[in-house]
Amino acid sequence: MDQILEKLPGFVEKIKEIQEVIISNIVLIGQVPAPTHYEDARIEIFLERLSDAQADYCATADFNIPTGVIRGSSDGFRPPIFVVAHLDTFMNADIDHNYIIQKNTIIGPGILDNSLSLGVLASLPVIFRHLDLKFESDIVLAGVPQSIGKGNLQGIKHLIDTWDGPIRGAVIVEGEQLGRLNYYSEGIIRGEITCNVTATDGWEHRYKPNAILILNKVIDEILSMELPQRPLSRIIIGKINGGFKHGVIAYDARLGFEIQSDSEEMVNRMHDEIKDIVNGIGHENHVSLKLHIISNRVPAKLRYRHPLVKSTVAVMETLGLQPTTDSSESELSIFLARNIPAVTLGVTEGKNVHRDNASMKIKPMFTGIAQIIGVLMAIDSGVCDE
Amino acid sequence: MNDRWLKSNTFHHAEFKDIEQLVAAKERRQLKISLCLPTLNEEKTIAKEIIIMKSELMTRFPLLDEIVVVDSGSTDNTIDIAKSYGADVYAAKNILPRLENFTGKGENLWKALHITAGDIIIYLDADIKNIHHRFAYALLGPLLMSDHIKYTKAFYDRPITIDQQKIRATGGGRVTELIIRPLFALFFPELTQILQPLSGEYAGYRSLLEKIPFPIGYGVETSLLLDIYERWGLDVIAQVDLDRRVHRNQDTKALGRMAFVILKTFLERIESMEKIKINTPLFHEMIQYKLTDGEYEAEIHKINPSERPPIISVSEYCEKFNRYPE
Numbered sequence: 168m169d170q171i172l173e174k175l176p177g178f179v180e181k182i183k184e185i186q187e188v189i190i191s192n193i194v195l196i197g198q199v200p201a202p203t204h205y206e207d208a209r210i211e212i213f214l215e216r217l218s219d220a221q222a223d224y225c226a227t228a229d230f231n232i233p234t235g236v237i238r239g240s241s242d243g244f245r246p247p248i249f250v251v252a253h254l255d256t257f258m259n260a261d262i263d264h265n266y267i268i269q270k271n272t273i274i275g276p277g278i279l280d281n282s283l284s285l286g287v288l289a290s291l292p293v294i295f296r297h298l299d300l301k302f303e304s305d306i307v308l309a310g311v312p313q314s315i316g317k318g319n320l321q322g323i324k325h326l327i328d329t330w331d332g333p334i335r336g337a338v339i340v341e342g343e344q345l346g347r348l349n350y351y352s353e354g355i356i357r358g359e360i361t362c363n364v365t366a367t368d369g370w371e372h373r374y375k376p377n378a379i380l381i382l383n384k385v386i387d388e389i390l391s392m393e394l395p396q397r398p399l400s401r402i403i404i405g406k407i408n409g410g411f412k413h414g415v416i417a418y419d420a421r422l423g424f425e426i427q428s429d430s431e432e433m434v435n436r437m438h439d440e441i442k443d444i445v446n447g448i449g450h451e452n453h454v455s456l457k458l459h460i461i462s463n464r465v466p467a468k469l470r471y472r473h474p475l476v477k478s479t480v481a482v483m484e485t486l487g488l489q490p491t492t493d494s495s496e497s498e499l500s501i502f503l504a505r506n507i508p509a510v511t512l513g514v515t516e517g518k519n520v521h522r523d524n525a526s527m528k529i530k531p532m533f534t535g536i537a538q539i540i541g542v543l544m545a546i547d548s549g550v551c552d553e
Numbered sequence: 554m555n556d557r558w559l560k561s562n563t564f565h566h567a568e569f570k571d572i573e574q575l576v577a578a579k580e581r582r583q584l585k586i587s588l589c590l591p592t593l594n595e596e597k598t599i600a601k602e603i604i605i606m607k608s609e610l611m612t613r614f615p616l617l618d619e620i621v622v623v624d625s626g627s628t629d630n631t632i633d634i635a636k637s638y639g640a641d642v643y644a645a646k647n648i649l650p651r652l653e654n655f656t657g658k659g660e661n662l663w664k665a666l667h668i669t670a671g672d673i674i675i676y677l678d679a680d681i682k683n684i685h686h687r688f689a690y691a692l693l694g695p696l697l698m699s700d701h702i703k704y705t706k707a708f709y710d711r712p713i714t715i716d717q718q719k720i721r722a723t724g725g726g727r728v729t730e731l732i733i734r735p736l737f738a739l740f741f742p743e744l745t746q747i748l749q750p751l752s753g754e755y756a757g758y759r760s761l762l763e764k765i766p767f768p769i770g771y772g773v774e775t776s777l778l779l780d781i782y783e784r785w786g787l788d789v790i791a792q793v794d795l796d797r798r799v800h801r802n803q804d805t806k807a808l809g810r811m812a813f814v815i816l817k818t819f820l821e822r823i824e825s826m827e828k829i830k831i832n833t834p835l836f837h838e839m840i841q842y843k844l845t846d847g848e849y850e851a852e853i854h855k856i857n858p859s860e861r862p863p864i865i866s867v868s869e870y871c872e873k874f875n876r877y878p879e
Contacts, residue, residue, distance in 0.1 A: 187612060
């Protein structure tokens with residue numbers, strides 16, 4: 168491991184030498200809109216950029232998942248190492264996906280989530296050649312569609328579940344923030360509660376229940392639920408919408424929430440309690456109040472003393488980064504749930520991540536890339552093989 | 554009218570996607586290629602153009618030999634940003650300083666001939682939001698793969714950005730359809746086959762460009778086309794479909810000023826070709842009106858009528874490139 172760590176600081180300046188290749192990939196991929204379930208155009212450009220970067224093998228796997236493979240020296244003896252980034256974005260296609268490059272900043276919708284990561288993935292074959300790096304394992308670079316929100320990580324589930332053979336380890340790349348280190352995932356249930364009040368003509372509607380107020384009752388009852396400190400559990404009320412006009416009661420309303428906990432049992436218990444709340448309020452108010460589960464994931468984690476986590480911390484500290492750990496419910500949870508050691512890393516610093524004017528800093532990105540390479544080298548040296 | 558040209562000399566960028574093939578043709582012919590980006594306050598787009606061209610057509614494939622920015626006096630960060638990404642940046646006023654100084658896009662393009670080294674020069678507007686390296690390699694394709702084509706022009710769909718965030722799928726090209734195409738149809742029907750004669754992206758051999766005059770302002774595209782057509786014929790020109798170009802929308806008044814300059818350039822050119830006789834001097838002021846406090850107020854825009862002569866007539870140029878004036 169020491170030999171790997173010694174090389175890392177020198178990588179940063181060396182990667183910067185080919186900054187235009189990396190930035191070009193970020194921009195050319197990121198300027199193609201890719202709302203979840205409508206990623207085809209971005210899949211095509213991502214694959215094209217991987218091919219242009221001379222990855223040894225480029226193709227779309229089942230489920231239209233674009234992958235590039237950099238062949239390792241063990242000729243298949245060592246299982247492959249995966250590097251993945253989600254390919255879909257929260258941004259609608261009609262938003263102008265124009266990126267502005269300044270001296271040390273790139274600004275534009277989706278730049279941090281997740282164009283930056285995709286651009287880095289597409290550049291890795293060029294970066295490896297530039298650094299004269301060779302791996303024993305095949306390195307599989309995958310842009311994963313149908314990941315966020317209602318995509319419910321379908322892309323990564325499909326990729327891993329249909330992969331023929333074991334996977335040595337994985338790095339999940341996220342645009343921000345540099346210094347993040349995720350190696351555990353909480354259990355979650357992500358759900359939506361919909362309230363529909365039958366619309367009627369004439370004066371009757373004045374006396375109908377209001378869908379927004381019904382959801383307000385649901386929120387009040389959720390907030391009054393008793394949640395334990397151990398295992399740490401919480402409910403996030405994340406989205407709400409409803410109604411159509413200021414002076415008319417709302418016939419429809421929708422509430423998005425997520426249950427998070429270290430304990431699968433607690434997740435299920437909280438879910439059952441919310442279900443009872445929904446059934447009770449729906450019944451008392453004579454409205455259609457329904458609970459829909461969008462996704463459900465079990466908690467999974469590496470221990471802090473796992474060699475991959477320890478090596479990643481060493482890589483980050485060698486590069487002057489202070490690791491910040493938190494739970495991540497992204498692709499990481501799918502790898503961990505299948506007993507594949509994996510970590511999620513951020514590439515650079517930035518702000519306004521989910522706004523149209525999201526921005527990323529260019530200079531820290533080179534450290535972020537060096538960090539990813541350091542972790543890949545660590546996995547290739549065997550830290551996940553125990 | 555000879556309408557054969559539209560089929561024989563119209564290309565699509567995908568035909569030149571094999572960049573290695575272009576590089577081989579360039580090396581076989583022992584050519585140097587320069588990319589020139591004329592700028593005036595383009596800080597939002599200049600870096601993207603430089604980075605993508607440098608990455609794809611210099612680092613990955615040695616198709617371009619240099620990227621040169623010629624600036625008209627930007628007051629934003631254009632120069633600083635362009636330098637930071639490795640372009641050679643020149644202030645137009647510092648090129649050929651012996652000559653009287655003018656400001657305009659045509660001036661930048663003309664002066665670029667002096668400071669670039671390429672046998673082929675590609676000119677790209679610096680405000681292209683969806684820049685892609687095809688904008689350069691596709692314009693080079695016909696020049697490198699054909700023996701007779703010496704000048705290429707771009708055409709494309711032209712969606713325009715209508716506000717900060719939304720893109721309208723069609724639009725643009727109003728000056729082309731309302732001014733230049735009717736004029737071509739009246740005087741040079743063959744030239745109507747050029748689908749976007751005012752496009753700001755074109756490339757040509759130095760051996761042609763150095764022999765024709767450059768108006769200093771907006772009229773430069775019209776003027777170059779007419780002069781090349783008159784002197785070498787339509788067959789040396791080709792047009793390439795670049796698919797899509799997103800650019801800033803200009804308001805009607807700005808387009809009016811552009812139309813004024815283009816119209817004036819055209820009329821003067823066809824008079825010098827003895828196609829018409831204008832018996833009155835043409836004025837150099839575009840007059841528009843705006844409503845201020847209930848009163849109409851004239852806005853007068855003086856248009857500099859100057860034109861640079863063929864650069865081969867400039868002694869410094871002849872000395873640098875070992876040329877002799879015609």
